Amino acid sequence: MAEKIVGILGGMGPDATVDLFQKILRATPATRDQEHLRIIVDCNSKIPDRTAHIISGAEDPWPYLHESAQLLERAGVNLIVIPCNAAHNWHDRIQASVKVPVLHIMQATADHVQANYPSVTKVGLLAVPATVKVGLYHRAFANHGIEVIAPDKEHQELTTKAIFAVKAGDSGPEGTALLIKAGEHLIAQGAQAVVAGCTEIPLVLKDGDLSVPVIDATRALATAAVKMARGED
């Protein structure tokens, strides 16, 4: 069975796109260039802010997401991944607009937690307010009988601040400190693992930074994409 071409519908933000790209390379067994997958990336950072649309009705990113998915399909990709959690609010519409499968980051993450941390029944969610609001993580984990808890207002604001600092090019220790504070707040409420549910978060919060496992949703998506592309799913 021929390897599939991976399409990355990216740019939200660009550094998170680089991060997923790199995690796909690291998840691929390869000792020379030619053993890697073909990957086509549309890093369209012009896509309007997902959070601003969901929370306050700013410009709808949908026409841009649709155009990018079409571009990737025309370019010949066989599957699509989207390194932006909040953009998964449009996952069903994107999937309906193309013939190739569009992987789902929340589902990949919930599957990963169930497979690797079978005793976990409650996870904490660090994400932008839009991702928390639309409840996609809640639903994906509920399918596996796992409860999702989100930060209170104060700790959500720390999380959002850390995420937008990364988008502004600042991946320094201040963002890590904010996320650790928000993460430990979730752990104090019973979270047995904390999901880095915004693709900017793994750039500053790593597994080991908290007293429970940090679940890297971007890596879960990368692993799922490599398995599908290599026909191992």
Next chain:
Amino acid sequence: MAEKIVGILGGMGPDATVDLFQKILRATPATRDQEHLRIIVDCNSKIPDRTAHIISGAEDPWPYLHESAQLLERAGVNLIVIPCNAAHNWHDRIQASVKVPVLHIMQATADHVQANYPSVTKVGLLAVPATVKVGLYHRAFANHGIEVIAPDKEHQELTTKAIFAVKAGDSGPEGTALLIKAGEHLIAQGAQAVVAGCTEIPLVLKDGDLSVPVIDATRALATAAVKMARGED
């Protein structure tokens, strides 16, 4: 004037493609996602080895390079960059096959050295044997009155070994040590700067590792691409 869409004809190797992608982001003044350029990447690691073709007549990468350039042009890119020095052996044919400009890494590098190190008259070249053999760096620097020197057989072998270790996923200190040895050998012969003339080299050899400036050809290409895309060239 509208910003241009950058196309990356990549995959040679994939980590070098990520490196150029990241250097384009860092060379772009941006404080939020939407201020970044749109970048479309074809990371086609299946393109046959450039060195193997030039040195020993293995499969010709040209049909693959041609197909990737066409794909990027159809996707709507307004300029193309190629994060592989050896692939510039086909630069003229790629340029002739598309309507959009294809930047030239050797020219971008020679321009960068002339502008930033005006007293330099002799540079050392660390690259794969194919890049050394085709003489593209020699010609680009000769246009600025700068001489290019390459390692002897023994030090060329150290360089090639370090490059293929990176392609195999090993970016550890051994590769850096090999390149420092080869670089200091060039400096002993009068090189006033050393060009990292293979896109795998900047992943393990940084400015400061040698007693003269290390010229990152990938960064010079990224800077030239951002200038052209923003209409500042």
